[in-house]
Amino acid sequence: xxxxxxxxxxxxxxxxxxxxxxxxxxxxxxxxxxxxxxxxxxxxxxxxxxxxxxxxxxxxxxxxxxxxxxxxxxxxxxxxxxxxxxxxxxxxxxxxxxxxxxxxxxxxxxxxxxxxxxxxxxxxxxxxxxxxxxxxxxxxxxxxxxxxxxxxxxxxxxxxxxxxxxxxxxxxxxxxxxxxxxxxxxxxxxxxxxxxxxx
Amino acid sequence: xxxxxxxxxxxxxxxxxxxxxxxxxxxxxxxxxxxxxxxxxxxxxxxxxxxxxxxxxxxxxxxxxxxxxxxxxxxxxxxxxxxxxxx
Numbered sequence: 001x002x003x004x005x006x007x008x009x010x011x012x013x014x015x016x017x018x019x020x021x022x023x024x025x026x027x028x029x030x031x032x033x034x035x036x037x038x039x040x041x042x043x044x045x046x047x048x049x050x051x052x053x054x055x056x057x058x059x060x061x062x063x064x065x066x067x068x069x070x071x072x073x074x075x076x077x078x079x080x081x082x083x084x085x086x087x088x089x090x091x092x093x094x095x096x097x098x099x100x101x102x103x104x105x106x107x108x109x110x111x112x113x114x115x116x117x118x119x120x121x122x123x124x125x126x127x128x129x130x131x132x133x134x135x136x137x138x139x140x141x142x143x144x145x146x147x148x149x150x151x152x153x154x155x156x157x158x159x160x161x162x163x164x165x166x167x168x169x170x171x172x173x174x175x176x177x178x179x180x181x182x183x184x185x186x187x188x189x190x191x192x193x194x195x196x197x198x199x
Numbered sequence: 200x201x202x203x204x205x206x207x208x209x210x211x212x213x214x215x216x217x218x219x220x221x222x223x224x225x226x227x228x229x230x231x232x233x234x235x236x237x238x239x240x241x242x243x244x245x246x247x248x249x250x251x252x253x254x255x256x257x258x259x260x261x262x263x264x265x266x267x268x269x270x271x272x273x274x275x276x277x278x279x280x281x282x283x284x285x286x
Binding site for chain 2: 019020028029032035036039042048050051054055066067069070073074128133144148150151152154155158
């Protein structure tokens with residue numbers, strides 16, 4: 001258990017270091033996803049499976065999708081295809097692939113080893129989290145929902161094109177719709193998580 | 200990891216990387232909360248992590264919308280280009 005914890009933590013730290021030292025945004029996002037998955041494995045080892053699932057779904061899913069959308073949108077141009085061809089060289093997948101294989105090996109080891117005795121130290125299941133979330137932290141849930149609404153409206157407003165910029169209006173509209181849809185996805189997903197956390 | 204994210208914010212000049220570094224910092228704070236919660240066997244740490252997650256989602260959506268506007272304005276992702284901004 002200790003070795004698994006330290007290995008996952010090492011994978012997370014290495015992924016973060018490599019992600020922040022890449023010159024290329026897409027490579028950095030690949031390593032950042034690996035880093036987030038490593039943090040999720042750390043959460044699972046420490047007896048927080050609900051938070052581990054949330055980390056994978058929301059961070060490595062929704063937020064990374066937002067980043068990738070924006071990176072791809074900013075690179076729309078006549079040279080986009082050849083740039084993507086250089087990005088998607090097979091050699092670029094070796095580093096994140098090796099780290100992800102380490103994490104998958106750890107996860108299989110954990111699931112195979114602890115399926116019989118499910119008594120990790122300090123195990124806090126989703127039931128306790130839900131009870132705490134809707135008991136003493138109910139006002140926090142309301143504030144979080146208001147924050148998400150503010151983020152949604154803000155992203156929509158910022159993504160909306162100016163009325164006098166008539167030349168690029170249609171593209172602005174498309175982007176505003178996309179950002180709104182993705183932000184709405186976050187909102188719905190977080191709401192679903194809160195609903196799923198209810199006992 | 201928090202230190203790594205802070206260094207990333209300070210060193211990189213690309214706005215995308217600044218946002219990534221912010222994500223790393225938020226993630227490190229959430230990790231500290233969950234570790235503390237697991238240490239004492241309380242659910243409060245995970246509740247705080249959920250709040251941090253919600254805040255990160257809202258922050259990154261607004262931040263990326265700002266990045267898009269900034270890119271359309273300046274045709275650059277350099278953070279120093281935005282220092283010429285006048286209200």
